[in-house]
Structures are given as structure tokens and as C-alpha cells.
Amino acid sequence: MKTLFVRPSHDDVVSYLYFYSKELVEESRKRNFETLNKEKKDATQKIISDIILKNEPAFIMFNGHGSPNIICGHNDGFIIIKGNNHGLLKNKIVYSLSCSSAAGIGKAVADKNTAFIGYTDEFALGMDVDCQASIHRDKRARLFLEPSNLLVKSLLKGNSAVEAVEKAKRMMKENISRLRTEHSDDAKDYLPFLFNNYLILEVLGEKNARLQA
């Protein structure tokens, strides 16, 4: 079974997603999935469309900017456009870590053979300026991105789409609770944004879809 990771890295925000998703590519390989990783300048519509058509991956993760009708890649070039090529996502489990794509593309592709996991509104990412030079030390960004990573790890482990989303949401809630009891000055400032991510994460289509290596 094949997996595909689409990981642009052309601006500050997607660089964070790029960094955090590296371990997911490794995890996928470790679990014996035939893992296709298209990153940076390879995250284009042409390359990704060809890969999907040729390899029919069972799972695709998109990192990048987006809107209800678009999932973007390198330099914000369009990769998936609703009404144009969203059919490429049919019969798969898709996780789109991009703003709002579940609201349009997700709804369009969701069916009994397709699970689309994503955000129905704008995904927020927090960071700590004091850690800007070293992403891996940024404990605040981790609060936002670790639930997302848990979601993918859970899918790779064989959990169903709905179970993976539940696990991620549980971790988001734990992170919110932890921040609420922290005494540092900045803790309260991340809370509305973390809570929003919790509210807008959804699984559409076949909720019981699962991967098998």
C-alpha cells in the first residue's frame, strides 16, 4: 500500500509544517508503506497529479495553504482545485493540513469510498518568537502541530479515520487544559487559536476507512 506526502517549504508557515511532517514520512516508511515524499519545488500540480494517477496512493497528506476550493503547494501554486481535478482524491484517505479545504473540496470528494480529513475554516498556528531560529525547540508550535502528527500516526497505525480524528482532538483538549493552568505570560494568548483548530477539524465521507501496510 502506498502513501504520499506533499510538503512545500517556501515560506515561514509551511516551513513549520514541513519540519513537523518529516517524522511522519519516516513513520510511514517504518510501517512498511511504500512512501512517496514530494517536497519543496516538487510539490506542484503536474508532479502530484502524475504521481497520484500512476501510483494510486491509499493515503495522501497535503501540507500547505488553502481555501474551500483550493489546496496549494510550492509557491502557493494550485495542486487541487474543486471542480477541476478534485476527483484525484477519490477512493483514498486524505488529510489536508491547510485552511478551509474540508469546507469545499472535502465535501465534494467525500463518499463511501473516500475519507477526507481537514479543517472547515482557517487553521491557526502559534509560535514563540524566542524559538524562531530553531523550530524543534518551539514548544508553542508543538502544541498546534503535535495533534496533527498524532492524527497521521494513528492512521498509519491502522486506526480508522474517525478514531484518528478523535485522538487528535483529545490531544488538542489536553493541550488547551495544560495551557489554562500554566502561569507563563503567553499561555493564555494561544488558547483561542488552539480551541478554534479543535472546533474546525472534521472527517467527511467514509469515517471507518483505515490503512493496512
Added chain:
Amino acid sequence: MTQEEMVRKIILERLKAMAPNVKIALGSKGEFLDRDALMKEVQNSTQVGKKIVEIQMRYLRALKEGIV
């Protein structure tokens, strides 16, 4: 003052109280915004600014209703 202006004023006060090390990325802007930039978005009622207000209000409502 309209209700919308009042809400915006409340959110601006909340943003003003943010710690200086906090940055937030929202939407398709490929950059993180610090306190002053977030406030500017709200003051100018940009798309990002409106979303910030919406997110903050959702959280305040959830607090009031005991959801978080």
C-alpha cells in the same frame, strides 16, 4: 458605538495584552503576525482581522458557557 465596533474594541484590548513573544499565523498569509500586526489587521477590518475577531469571540463564548 455599534455592536460590531464594541466587539472589535474588546478584541483589540485582548490583543494589546498579548505577550510580546507570541506570533500567530492565520489563513493563507505565509508569515507569523505579532501582537501589533494582529491588532492592525483587526483595526483595518481585513479578512484576517475579521477572522481573528471571530476566533476570539468563539473562545469567549465557550468560556462563558463552560465548554473550555
